[in-house]
Amino acid sequence: xxxxxxxxxxxxxxxxxxxxxxxxxxxxxxxxxxxxxxxxxxxxxxxxxxxxxxxxxxxxxxxxxxxxxxxxxxxxxxxxxxxxxxxxxxxxxxxxxxxxxxxxxxxxxxxxxxxxxxxxxxxxxxxxxxxxxxxxxxxxxxxxxxxxxxxxxxxxxxxxxxxxxxxxxxxxxxxxxxxxxxxxxxxxxxxxxxxxxxxxxxxxxxxxxxxxxxxxxxxxxxxxxxxxxxxxxxxxxxx
Ligand code: IPE
Ligand code: IPE
Ligand code: MG
Numbered sequence: 001x002x003x004x005x006x007x008x009x010x011x012x013x014x015x016x017x018x019x020x021x022x023x024x025x026x027x028x029x030x031x032x033x034x035x036x037x038x039x040x041x042x043x044x045x046x047x048x049x050x051x052x053x054x055x056x057x058x059x060x061x062x063x064x065x066x067x068x069x070x071x072x073x074x075x076x077x078x079x080x081x082x083x084x085x086x087x088x089x090x091x092x093x094x095x096x097x098x099x100x101x102x103x104x105x106x107x108x109x110x111x112x113x114x115x116x117x118x119x120x121x122x123x124x125x126x127x128x129x130x131x132x133x134x135x136x137x138x139x140x141x142x143x144x145x146x147x148x149x150x151x152x153x154x155x156x157x158x159x160x161x162x163x164x165x166x167x168x169x170x171x172x173x174x175x176x177x178x179x180x181x182x183x184x185x186x187x188x189x190x191x192x193x194x195x196x197x198x199x200x201x202x203x204x205x206x207x208x209x210x211x212x213x214x215x216x217x218x219x220x221x222x223x224x225x226x227x228x229x230x231x232x233x234x235x236x237x238x239x
Pocket of ligand 2: 013014015016057058059060063187189191
């Protein structure tokens with residue numbers, strides 16, 4: 001058994017808030033509200049386990065298609081979530097970061113987010129990365145634009161582009177690829193999450209709806225991860 005798999009970066013696709021609400025006879029927005037406890041558990045447990053990066057998929061580029069009232073509610077919740085939790089997160093040395101087309105966010109939540117990132121910028125605990133108005137294709141598109149501009153400006157030539165060039169133009173180039181991507185609620189797809197970075201990530205799917213996801217479920221996911229063999233295209237080391 002390969003028990004020394006590193007678990008440096010965990011990605012979570014937090015799905016199933018709407019179905020959780022419906023199953024409790026509540027409105028969809030109540031499901032988004034109930035997600036806060038799950039986020040709290042995940043941040044706490046990852047911190048305790050020495051995970052260095054936790055990326056939470058909170059809002060996709062496609063989620064803007066949802067009814068306006070739901071989008072406004074989620075954005076308002078984002079702002080109040082940061083306000084409510086910033087003191088605790090900062091005290092626990094959590095560094096808040098974000099990926100996505102952040103300029104698409106309404107000014108209120110964006111300012112709150114920017115302040116939180118500034119305030120926690122030198123913290124050396126868990127990197128909590130919020131994926132907001134995030135899409136993997138948008139990220140690759142934005143990277144392509146950067147590279148094309150560099151070529152236009154004469155700083156580089158097309159023939160010099162390598163995989164590292166593209167990686168260095170992603171939103172957070174210092175962050176290593178996710179070791180595991182967890183998706184709740186039974187859906188088995190990436191829905192545009194970390195497309196470039198997930199090339200060799202282990203995928204873990206659970207039927208548990210995000211608002212019901214607790215430490216014990218994360219423990220199960222980590223245990224499953226530890227039992228896997230990551231080969232990255234090579235042969236097993238005990239071949
Ligand atoms: C995930 O829960 C939260 C966001 C995508 C913002 P959903 O809102 O997608 O919940 P379901 O999938 O409809 O149950
Ligand atoms: C993915 O969930 C995005 C987030 C969890 C933020 P969705 O509910 O938007 O994904 P689909 O539409 O089921 O693929
Ligand atoms: Mg969903």
